[in-house]
């Protein structure tokens with residue numbers, strides 16, 4: 001089923017709606033209540049106790065088979081405020097539509113007033129979609145238009161959507177977007193659903209939930225956050241709110257991701273910084289603006305070849321920045337973060353230096369910067385080039401492509417994918 005953003009009319013209108021002048025006048029700032037640190041669970045519990053009548057205190061906890069172990073971390077707090085609760089751990093990776101229907105059905109039987117999503121991006125995105133399906137059973141998820149003149153009218157049944165992320169990178173908790181999978185397409189396609197009513201009402205960033213994140217997920221989700229902040233900073237959709245947070249976020253990730261990856265739960269300071277950085281990265285990118293075409297490239301590639309989202313979108317970061325550099329100098333502001341002197345240097349060599357520094361950083365935490373170097377899964381050259389048309393097609397029809405401000409087409413996407421095979425620098 002096609003989505004609204006694959007329509008030609010929308011594609012024709014977006015360059016006007018996304019133009020700097022219009023965006024400058026229409027920029028919104030969506031943010032939820034964010035509680036950080038060890039006292040956050042108690043603070044939220046006391047808040048809910050105060051605003052929800054005792055007979056209405058019913059929560060559906062949404063998790064998956066891996067994150068259901070964290071339910072015990074919140075049970076005492078729920079009991080403290082007489083909150084009745086039920087656990088549904090049926091979330092599947094990549095949010096296939098069938099699981100959304102399953103979650104909505106449970107809501108219809110249980111009638112919760114609160115949804116508590118404990119997990120990574122897939123769990124939180126599933127909770128957002130369950131919220132929509134439960135409140136608006138007839139709503140076509142593929143045709144939800146962003147908020148301009150099209151309110152959904154949610155929160156009539158569910159009072160609070162609470163997100164407790166167990167990874168530090170996807171930033172779904174702070175995003176007005178959810179990523180789901182249309183399994184009716186062959187191969188299945190990732191679909192972005194964007195609406196400001198999807199934003200979680202309350203986010204809890206307690207380091208206890210990310211302390212034991214395995215090294216691979218620490219690295220992959222941390223690189224996803226880097227891709228959000230950097231991809232977003234180098235588009236023209238920025239404004240002073242998000243440029244400021246994105247710059248700080250990039251500095252934080254450069255400093256704390258290597259520590260977090262290396263020391264894991266033994267370095268709680270780094271864990272906490274990465275938790276905040278990933279939330280800020282989503283706030284400054286797809287929470288309020290756009291993450292850059294490296295996300296369109298990564299969505300397409302990741303889905304077709306089964307590569308982790310964070311590995312895929314960060315791999316395309318250097319290509320996305322180099323592609324956009326043809327028409328903007330914004331990337332130059334990122335040079336000092338990587339310790340690159342900008343004085344008396346030619347633009348081209350400066351850009352090459354920045355691209356190399358970004359690649360070096362990604363390599364330093366064992367990420368990849370070209371397709372042939374990806375270890376899991378190993379992709380053969382013929383296999384990759386055999387899918388290049390599909391890769392370009394899926395990237396072109398990705399919602400993020402609507403927000404690119406250097407015009408792009410299928411041929412250009414194909415060319416970027418070709419260059420990404422062995423890490424060639426984009427020079428077109």
Ligand SMILES: [Fe+2]
Nearest residue numbers: 170224228313
């Ligand atoms: Fe992402």
